[in-house]
Amino acid sequence: MMQKSDIEIIDQLAIEAYALSATFRRHGAVLAAKGGQTQARWQVLRAASMELLSVPQIARRLGVTRQNVQRITDELVADRLVQLVLNQDHKASPHLMLTQRGQETLEALTDAGVDYRKVIWPLVRHVDLVGLVAILKSVNHALGDVDVETEMKGGAKSSRRTGESKRIRKSS
Structure with missing residues (x-):
């Protein structure tokens, strides 16, 4: 049987998880902007760099809608940061693959992230x-x-x- 304190701690967990997520999104948006990207584009580039994934797979991984990832993918293709490659398991749902330009963009964003981690490390090392x-x-x-x-x-x-x-x- 759940006690009131159990309910309160679950509420606190949710509040702190949302707050931490919002902080990382806010910081990520600043870092992404320095690289001429949005945080959403950065997340899709990062997901696509890890393994061959389709738009629906990336959407599930990021916890966002397929339509949102499709819109971002269309932009990334137009900007020649990703290309779509045949998905043997689902021909109507191609995989995203970073182009050389996309890889360079992701590396620049990742480098900015390294600098960010150096700044925040003293604040969280305890x-x-x-x-x-x-x-x-x-x-x-x-x-x-x-x-x-x-x-x-x-x-x-x-x-x-x-x-x-x-x-x-x-x-x-």
Whole structure:
């Protein structure tokens, strides 16, 4: 049974996660602008650089809409920062691949990010960042499979990752 303090700590977790995300987005927007990009374009370039991914795959990874990533992809193609290559698994959904110009742009943005990390490191070095990242991954993994609509109706949903049934217990 959930106690009031359990509910409050979940609320605090959500508030702090949103606040930290907003801080990183705000800082990222400044860094991206120095490289002549937006943070959204930077995120798509970064995702496309990691492995061959399609627009829907990048959208899922970034937690944004496919339409938003498609719009950004169209801009990146027009600016010759990415090219679309055949996806053997889904011919109607090509993979994004960085061009030489796109790779150079991403490297410049990444270099700006290194400088940023040097500036913020003294402010956060007292925090166990390795432990914090592990905790955040664990929480994200646990919550990532929850279908809130189904759970709030009292149903169980199969986990996408494990196939196991999960249920959030409601308290009164």
